[in-house]
Amino acid sequence: MLLFLFANALMAATYSKQNNTIHFQVKHQKFAKLILENLEDDIDEFQRKIGNYPDLPLEIYLTENDEEYRKYCGNEQAILEFSQACYSPKRRAIILRSIDDIKDISKLRQTILHEYIHHFVHSQIKNPPLWFNEGMAVYFSGGLTYRRELNFIKNYLMGNSLSLNQMRKRYPQNRIKWESFYAESALAVKYLSTQKKDNFYKFWEEVEKTGDFSSAFVQSFYFTEREFSGFFEHYAKKHFRLGLLLASSSFLWAIFPFIFLAGVLRRKIHDRKVLRSWKRLENNRIEKDERI
Numbered sequence: 001m002l003l004f005l006f007a008n009a010l011m012a013a014t015y016s017k018q019n020n021t022i023h024f025q026v027k028h029q030k031f032a033k034l035i036l037e038n039l040e041d042d043i044d045e046f047q048r049k050i051g052n053y054p055d056l057p058l059e060i061y062l063t064e065n066d067e068e069y070r071k072y073c074g075n076e077q078a079i080l081e082f083s084q085a086c087y088s089p090k091r092r093a094i095i096l097r098s099i100d101d102i103k104d105i106s107k108l109r110q111t112i113l114h115e116y117i118h119h120f121v122h123s124q125i126k127n128p129p130l131w132f133n134e135g136m137a138v139y140f141s142g143g144l145t146y147r148r149e150l151n152f153i154k155n156y157l158m159g160n161s162l163s164l165n166q167m168r169k170r171y172p173q174n175r176i177k178w179e180s181f182y183a184e185s186a187l188a189v190k191y192l193s194t195q196k197k198d199n200f201y202k203f204w205e206e207v208e209k210t211g212d213f214s215s216a217f218v219q220s221f222y223f224t225e226r227e228f229s230g231f232f233e234h235y236a237k238k239h240f241r242l243g244l245l246l247a248s249s250s251f252l253w254a255i256f257p258f259i260f261l262a263g264v265l266r267r268k269i270h271d272r273k274v275l276r277s278w279k280r281l282e283n284n285r286i287e288k289d290e291r292i
Helices: 026-048 066-073 077-079 105-124 130-140 146-157 174-195 197-210 213-221 225-291
Strands: 002-007 012-016 020-025 060-063 085-088 093-096
Touching: 002 093, 012 026, 020 066, 020 077, 026 060, 026 105, 026 197, 060 105, 066 085, 066 093, 077 146, 085 105, 085 146, 105 130, 130 174, 146 174, 174 225, 197 213, 213 225
Parallel strands: 020 060, 060 093
Antiparallel strands: 002 012, 012 020, 085 093
16 A cells, blocks of 8 residues: 655655655655665565565655765764665664765665665664674675675785674774675675575574574574684685686686787797798899809
8 A cells, every 4th residue: 555645844755665664855756656666676585585574664764965864874874884875773764865866776776775684684683793784785785796806805815804703893994995894794694695595594583583693693503603703714715716716717818819919910920030031041042043
């Protein structure tokens, strides 16, 4: 059922569908409706992937400017995310920056799903580690890009990466390392959800019982968070080597046409030198015969 509520004094509107509600200015009515319909589809797909289907009421606010955005998000989180949106656990809401200049709708859709997954994790788990919270949002919203993985490999090589245990409660102090942080978190969640798929499903079943991350993690994966952090360090080394190999292979394929062209040119130059040498020998033989 669709519900529209208008406040004429502020020219504001609210559009609700099932458990999701979006607040916006009237001029953004079509855009707001599109956001909610896309989010409903994305939520269904996400929940199917993890085998968990809770009904979670969610509010979405379309802010008009950065001042309003910071008011809803809080300065620290808004600065930290450097994105088009943030999630406010206190409000249980997704806050969007001004949408007047938005050009990439698909990117915004991915961002909103990212923030919804934060809402999902906070709603299900009392004490989620930061790496798990961000890893879930990045990986299941499609944010684990090749560029992010290469960034992680580079930081790993330089000794700038943190262990999962060090990433439980804080982001890296240096903002340059955040991309590597997101990549490593997403890789950890990717490992749990793909290499330990049945255990991952069981984890969400255990979470429904108590809401406690640590106990559900042990009951499902049969090792503690700290033990997994150590294990993932070894896994990351293997992933690093594979990533470096793939990057090297990609580089070789990228420069192969130039190597081939250089080889062809070198061959032609060599053939011309040989031909000139033969001509000199032939001319010398003819001159010698004429003198005789």
